[in-house]
Amino acid sequence: xxxxxRTQRIAFLLLLLATLxxxxxxxxxxxxxxxxxLPAINWQFLLDMPRQGMRAGxxxxxxxxxxxxxxxxxIFALPIGLLAAIYLSEYSKDNLLTRLIKLAIVNLAGVxxxxxxxxxxALFVVFFKFGASILSGSLTLGIMIxxxxxxxxxEALESVPYSFREVSLSLGASKWQTIRHIxxxxxxxxxxxxxxxxxxxxxxxTAPILFTVAAFYLPRLPDSIFDQAMALPYHLYVISTxxxxxxxxxxxxxxxxxxxxxxxxxxxxxxxxxxxxKKKKW
Amino acid sequence: xxxxxxxxxxIRFASAHALKQVSMEIRSxxxxxxxxxxxxxxxxxxxxxxxxxxLNQNFKMSGTVKLDGKDIKTIDPELLxxxxxxxxxxxxxxxxxxxxxVAYGVRMHGMKNRKALAGLVEGSLKEAYLWEEVKDRLNxxxxxxxxxxxQRLCIARTLAVEPEVILFDEPCSGLDPISTAKxxxxxxxxxxxxxxxxxxxxxxxxxxxxxMTAFFLSGELIELxxxxxxxxxxxxxxxxxxxxxxxx
Amino acid sequence: MRKFKEFxxxxxxxxxxxxxxxxxxxxxxxxxxxxxxxxxxxxxxxFLFGKSWYPISxxxxxxxxxxxxxxxxxxxGAAVISIPIGVGCAIYIAEIAPLKIKETLKAGIELLAxxxxxxxxxxxxxxxxxxxxxxxxxxxxxxxxxxxxMLAFMAMPTxxxxxxxxxxxxxxxxxEGALALGATHWQTIWRVLxxxxxxxxxxxxxxxxxxxxxxxxxxxxxxxxxxxxPKSILVPVRTLTATIAAEMGEAVVGAEHYFAxxxxxxxxxxxxxxxxxxxDLFLHKRQ
Numbered sequence: 001x002x003x004x005x006r007t008q009r010i011a012f013l014l015l016l017l018a019t020l021x022x023x024x025x026x027x028x029x030x031x032x033x034x035x036x037x038l039p040a041i042n043w044q045f046l047l048d049m050p051r052q053g054m055r056a057g058x059x060x061x062x063x064x065x066x067x068x069x070x071x072x073x074x075i076f077a078l079p080i081g082l083l084a085a086i087y088l089s090e091y092s093k094d095n096l097l098t099r100l101i102k103l104a105i106v107n108l109a110g111v112x113x114x115x116x117x118x119x120x121x122a123l124f125v126v127f128f129k130f131g132a133s134i135l136s137g138s139l140t141l142g143i144m145i146x147x148x149x150x151x152x153x154x155e156a157l158e159s160v161p162y163s164f165r166e167v168s169l170s171l172g173a174s175k176w177q178t179i180r181h182i183x184x185x186x187x188x189x190x191x192x193x194x195x196x197x198x199x200x201x202x203x204x205x206t207a208p209i210l211f212t213v214a215a216f217y218l219p220r221l222p223d224s225i226f227d228q229a230m231a232l233p234y235h236l237y238v239i240s241t242x243x244x245x246x247x248x249x250x251x252x253x254x255x256x257x258x259x260x261x262x263x264x265x266x267x268x269x270x271x272x273x274x275x276x277x278k279k280k281k282w
Numbered sequence: 283x284x285x286x287x288x289x290x291x292x293i294r295f296a297s298a299h300a301l302k303q304v305s306m307e308i309r310s311x312x313x314x315x316x317x318x319x320x321x322x323x324x325x326x327x328x329x330x331x332x333x334x335x336x337l338n339q340n341f342k343m344s345g346t347v348k349l350d351g352k353d354i355k356t357i358d359p360e361l362l363x364x365x366x367x368x369x370x371x372x373x374x375x376x377x378x379x380x381x382x383x384v385a386y387g388v389r390m391h392g393m394k395n396r397k398a399l400a401g402l403v404e405g406s407l408k409e410a411y412l413w414e415e416v417k418d419r420l421n422x423x424x425x426x427x428x429x430x431x432x433q434r435l436c437i438a439r440t441l442a443v444e445p446e447v448i449l450f451d452e453p454c455s456g457l458d459p460i461s462t463a464k465x466x467x468x469x470x471x472x473x474x475x476x477x478x479x480x481x482x483x484x485x486x487x488x489x490x491x492x493x494m495t496a497f498f499l500s501g502e503l504i505e506l507x508x509x510x511x512x513x514x515x516x517x518x519x520x521x522x523x524x525x526x527x528x529x530x
Numbered sequence: 531m532r533k534f535k536e537f538x539x540x541x542x543x544x545x546x547x548x549x550x551x552x553x554x555x556x557x558x559x560x561x562x563x564x565x566x567x568x569x570x571x572x573x574x575x576x577f578l579f580g581k582s583w584y585p586i587s588x589x590x591x592x593x594x595x596x597x598x599x600x601x602x603x604x605x606x607g608a609a610v611i612s613i614p615i616g617v618g619c620a621i622y623i624a625e626i627a628p629l630k631i632k633e634t635l636k637a638g639i640e641l642l643a644x645x646x647x648x649x650x651x652x653x654x655x656x657x658x659x660x661x662x663x664x665x666x667x668x669x670x671x672x673x674x675x676x677x678x679x680m681l682a683f684m685a686m687p688t689x690x691x692x693x694x695x696x697x698x699x700x701x702x703x704x705x706e707g708a709l710a711l712g713a714t715h716w717q718t719i720w721r722v723l724x725x726x727x728x729x730x731x732x733x734x735x736x737x738x739x740x741x742x743x744x745x746x747x748x749x750x751x752x753x754x755x756x757x758x759x760p761k762s763i764l765v766p767v768r769t770l771t772a773t774i775a776a777e778m779g780e781a782v783v784g785a786e787h788y789f790a791x792x793x794x795x796x797x798x799x800x801x802x803x804x805x806x807x808x809x810d811l812f813l814h815k816r817q
Contacts, residue, residue: 008716012626018618019627022686023635026642029653080546087547091540093339103810104550110737110806111557111799112744113647114771118778118795122560126783143553150550167374167436170332171387171443172364176536181390186377204646207746207771211778233648233747240652241751255649266644270637392532 033256040253049220055246059254061221065134065229066203066261068222069213072138073145073202078195081149085191088150089157090179109147113207116144120212135225137213144208145198152197156190157183189276193269200265204258206233216242232258285310285447285477286331290345293326293501295338300326302501303345308494310446313469313478315492315509317485319529322498324481328449331479332366333359349447364391367440371452373432375424380416383424383435387443402442410438411468430461437468448472450480454487466491485525489513497521561799565792568592577793583757583768585777585787592790594797596759600674600767601743603760604753607678608685608742613735615682616689620734623690624697625719636691643687651751654680659752666764672754674767680748685738692737692813696730697723729815736809740802746771770794 048058084101092098120140130136160183168178206214214234222229236254239246286308293301301323308314316324329335330347333354347354354362364387376383384403385393393399403420407413412434416427424435433453440448450469454462469478469491482488488495489509496506497518505512505521516522523529568577572592580593623635658679663671700723708718724731754766755776768776774791781787 004714004717008714011716011720012622015618015622015626018615019622019635021615022619022642022683022690023638025683026638026645029645029650030641032653032657033649080549083543083546084549087543091543092547101547101550103807104554106810107554107803107806108550110740110744110802112746112771112802114744114746114774115557115561115795115798115802118564118774118792119557119560121778122564122792123556127560143557146550146553163370163372163374164376166334166337167370167376168386168390169337170334170363170368170370171390171439172360172362173387173390174360174532174536176539177390181386182376200644204644204648206646206648207775210775233646236652237648237747237751240655251652255652258646259649262644262646263641266640270640 030259033252033259036249037252037254037256040247040249041256045250045253046257055243055250059232059235059257061218062230062232062235062254063257064221065213065231066233068134068225068229069137069141069209069231070199070202072134072225073141074195074199076139076142077146077149077198081146081198082153082191084146084150085153085157086179086184088154090175090183105147105150108143109151111144113144113205114210116140116208117210117212119143120208125212131226132211132213132215132228133226134213134222134229137209137229137231138225140208140212141202141205144205145202148198148201149194152194153187153191156187156194159190160186189272193273193276196265196269196272200262200269203265204233204262206231206237209234232261283310284308285350287348287351288345289347291327291330291347292344293323293330293335294342295326296340300501301330304503305345306496306503306506308477308479310477311473311475312493313473313480313491315488315495316479316481316498317483317488317495317524318498319524320483321500323501324498325451327498328368328451328479328481331447331449332363332368334363334368364443365445366447366449367443367445368449368451369433369436369440369453371455373429373436373456375427375432375435378424379421380424380427380435381420384438384442387439391443403438406438406442407435409441409468409472410434411464412438428461430457430464433457433461433465434468437465441472445476447477447479450478450482452482453480455483462487485527497524499524558799561792561796564789565794565796568786568789568793571786571789577790578797581759583773585790586780590786590790592786594770594773594794596757597768597770597773597794598797599760600753600757601769601771603674603763603767604677604681604749604769605739605742607674607763608681609735609739611678611682612685612689612738612742616686616734616738617693617731619686620690620693620697620731621719621724624694625715625723636694639687639690642683643691646747647684647745648747648751650680650684651748654748654752662764668764670754670766672752672766674753674760674763674765677749677753677767677769678763680752681742681745684745684748685742688741689734689738692734693727693731696727696734699730700726729812733809733812736805736812740805740809743805744771744798744802745769746775750775770798774798 045058046063047060049060051057120136124130124136124139125132164182165178168182209231213229215228215230216238218228218230236258239251239254284307289305291301291304316327318324335341336359376386378386381403384406385399388402404413407416412431415431424432427435454465466487472478480491492509494506495509495512497504499520505516505518512521513525577592577594579595581595582591582593583596584591623632627635654676658676659671662673662676704722704726705718708722749769750772753769755768756766757768757773760767774794778791781791
């Protein structure tokens with residue numbers, strides 16, 4: 001009979017290998033992008049308009065476009081998502097309706113991003129006649145990040161100890177007063193974390209904005225929410241696949257800016273979450 | 283004067299039959315001690331009086347409970363809870379400053395005037411025998427107080443909304459003897475102005491503090507009488523057994 | 531007055547609570563609205579199983595079997611790679627990694643999950659694709675295999691984090707009982723923990739696969755764009771998702787091509803719905 005400890009050593013080695021197979025390539029990817037993209041980064045790159053069909057100049061409109069889209073998405077998703085989370089955490093009962101709502105959230109989270117693009121096209125661009133615009137793109141992205149906002153907010157609300165609610169109610173406060181004065185304020189860090197994660201997600205998505213807002217080459221800034229806009233993920237896609245002879249470092253530079261933006265947001269969210277867990281007074 | 287008039291109160295939680303046909307009266311300006319082993323229904327009974335059981339989904343109630351002659355099911359829960367305050371077993375300060383803890387209830391009921399609030403907070407803290415210890419640090423977090431102080435803070439908080447009844451749910455279970463004595467002293471002084479219902483696992487505390495004592499066992503009210511009667515010559519053998527510590 | 535305001539607020543809260551159901555239905559509705567029209571032109575059987583996808587020819591040929599097979603091939607390849615590695619990594623993090631390294635690893639996995647798919651597509655294009663081309667001596671590295679490898683990376687964070695949660699929530703008593711009987715750590719993992727966490731692990735795998743099937747940008751940039759029946763894993767393919775993304779730009783609103791792409795959207799929606807519901811059932815199964 002084989003030595004079980006030998007088996008264990010082999011098994012553990014394989015498991016370590018599996019972990020390294022994931023972690024090392026991630027590190028490599030980040031290193032490659034930083035290494036090859038950093039040379040392109042300077043103030044001109046970040047603040048200039050693109051020139052020569054995007055072979056030269058900067059990516060400023062793409063950065064601005066991404067900021068507009070992401071802001072629009074959160075303006076739509078945060079209020080609805082937060083109220084939905086409050087419903088699930090404070091008002092819902094253990095019944096079929098609640099199960100259906102949770103199922104719907106799981107599904108929204110799983111819908112492929114390109115299908116969101118189709119939906120945005122059919123509803124906002126065509127049906128509501130908003131056209132390919134920041135408005136259409138923001139609304140599409142907003143619905144897409146709704147599950148993230150709802151789920152993280154709900155967890156934050158549920159982590160406030162139940163006893164606080166009982167105390168508040170026993171003093172004669174109403175349910176909404178309890179939520180507004182006791183539950184919500186103590187859930188803010190968690191809600192903030194979820195919001196930032198949602199923003200990071202919205203900033204990196206390409207497929208939903210392909211048909212709803214993204215412009216191939218718009219050497220001017222958008223004027224209104226009904227205008228088209230460039231965006232970083234779409235920009236990266238275009239200069240990698242559609243435009244020949246773009247200097248390699250411009251491509252890597254764009255990838256670096258997008259990656260840095262998304263990773264930065266995730267990092268901020270993780271730090272808030274970590275600090276909040278340490279500071280909790282109860 | 284009868285404060286609470288309870289008839290045929292029957293409570294079920296899902297499959298558990300928590301209270302079985304309880305009928306009794308609670309008189310004003312008295313302390314009623316409620317004793318009994320765990321799971322006898324004491325806390326369930328207490329939470330009926332301020333309708334905190336409403337929060338539980340599986341709660342089913344039959345029978346009537348009247349406060350000052352009015353069925354509590356017809357009174358707005360917020361108003362009821364203003365009249366019937368509760369101090370819980372573990373000290374549960376809200377995550378606010380000492381001042382804000384005491385002022386919380388009245389603020390929710392609409393009081394905004396800073397001076398009036400300050401006066402009310404001071405008065406309540408004095409009634410709870412806590413004022414001297416905290417008067418210089420009202421803006422500090424309530425969590426900085428010791429367990430006994432926190433519990434007196436919870437009492438002050440309840441007093442601030444000017445209730446008529448105060449329910450105490452094993453209030454000294456987490457406290458040391460000195461803090462326990464302070465809380466008991468406060469309770470006895472409070473009965474001059476309020477009606478008090480005290481649920482306690484400590485039989486001796488019930489004897490010290492209560493005017494009337496009620497003994498619950500497995501959801502039934504076995505006996506309710508003047509405290510000295512219960513502790514010297516109880517009617518029911520089970521009451522006698524419990525008081526002597528033959529079971530618990 | 532306060533009561534009235536609170537009444538309004540609470541009704542609003544209820545409305546938002548129902549919002550997610552509303553949006554799911556809305557999405558499905560609009561997909562149907564634009565997609566069902568394609569079945570006036572081609573029957574559902576021919577649509578799903580037709581072998582030729584030439585939407586701009588006259589008359590248009592709208593069989594999506596090559597696209598389905600493309601998606602299937604890439605997904606299967608990704609599954610073969612990501613399941614053992616992902617579950618293995620989850621076991622490592624949950625049971626073997628020392629505490630300090632554990633947090634770093636989990637952060638690293640979260641980081642991978644956060645990388646936008648277009649960035650991964652870009653990296654895949656410049657590193658993986660030429661690599662595959664050289665290693666296998668192919669005319670082009672834009673193949674299903676490249677796609678599978680990249681997509682495996684995108685599935686792994688999902689698989690790792692959900693499987694790790696599942697392992698973590700196995701009651702400690704199971705583990706302690708086995709160890710107390712003299713089993714080695716590995717034997718405990720293999721014979722006790724894994725079976726106990728199996729429904730959670732299955733859910734993790736399903737959700738990871740679900741993510742892969744729905745992937746668009748990375749596949750578009752790495753798998754080539756040959757909308758024909760794939761003969762092996764080393765040829766260019768086209769997935770359902772890439773088809774929509776690549777061709778919607780050219781499709782005229784209201785044309786058959788337009789409807790066909792929406793019909794593909796319906797197929798994708800139904801597939802992801804089925805996977806998500808099943809995975810959710812597995813996550814909530816008590817053992």
